[in-house]
Amino acid sequence: MQQKIYKMRQGSPIVHKTRTQVVVEVLRERILSGDIRAGEPLRQSNLAEELNVSRIPVREALLQLEAEGLVRFEAHKGATATELSITQLEELFELRALIEPGLLARSIPQLTATHLQQAEALLTQLEATLEQEEDAVNSYSELNSQFHLSLYAGAQRPHTLEVVKxxxxxxxxxxxxxLLLAGGIPxxxxxxxxxxxxxxxxxxxxxxxxxxxxIQTAAAGARRLVAKHFADSSKPE
Structure with missing residues (x-):
């Protein structure tokens, strides 16, 4: 896994990626890791100074993250990291449970030896991550997604895969x-x-x-944690 970079150094070249793409990756990782907390304002001027870029790539990055559901723009408030929400959680995992099992069933008859070898390699990395890396949850999360997607490769449904991503x-x-709070990894x-x-x-x-x-087990565990640790204004408990 590549080392996470939270600041661009003055004059350092960006190879094969636009500044906007780099800013998107940095902010996405910070939001998903909790470094930027849900509801925290994302002020373009501050981010531009911190990341050593102009405000244009920051603005473009925030718009892309809005499309991914990680950022919200509000009148008179600007951009904020989206809140943890039981309502959103339930919708996301219900959709996953509806789409992914059928995608997997369609994929399995078409999985080649190469597909299965790739899935095995990813799973081996996944299992080794917890013992070998300090930042295990971040690495585990990315490898977990790659492992699942590798099993859907035989389905030949690129648009559905984009939805799943x-x-x-x-x-x-x-x-x-x-993974952090519920001991869900084992x-x-x-x-x-x-x-x-x-x-x-x-x-x-x-x-x-x-x-x-x-998927349903993961959803149930996450739901309990959100209800316990975070306010959810979208749905009364």
Whole structure:
């Protein structure tokens, strides 16, 4: 995993990426990791100075993050990191549970040895991350998403995959919350291993059922944590 960079040095070249893309990646990581808290104002002038860029790429980056559901623009307030919300959490995970099991079932008959080797490599990295890296949750979260997407590669549904990627991006903060506070990682590892074995043996229906349960379990754990630790104005408890 590449080292996280939260500040661009004066005069340092940006290779293969526009300034806007770099700012998007930096701010996305800071929001998802909790470094920028939900509801925290994102003042363009301050961010531009901190990241050593003009306000234009910052503005463009915030608009992109708004499209991803990570930033909200409000009148007389500007941009803020979106609040943790039980309502949003439920919607995101309900959509994942509706879409991803069917995508996996469609993918399994078309998975090649190369696809399965890639999934195995990602899962091995995923399992090693917790023991080898201090910043385990950030690395785990990214590898977790890559592992799931690798199992959907055989579906040949690129537009559906883009929808799933968007859902995963928006759901990522809730996954991280569960990994940090609910001890969800060990169970997830066991389920991931079972999921890969079902894919390898071509058992599409059991794999889809396990994936749906996997998503619903993650949602239930995250929901309890949001209700316990964060105010949710969108839905009374």
């Amino acid at each position: 968007g859902l995963n991006t928006n759901a990522d903060r809730y996954i991280r919350l569960q 169970k997830a590892e066991e389920e991931h291993r079972q999921l890969l074995e079902l894919c390898r043996s071509g058992q599409a229906e059991p794999a889809a059922a396990l994936l749906k349960k996997h």
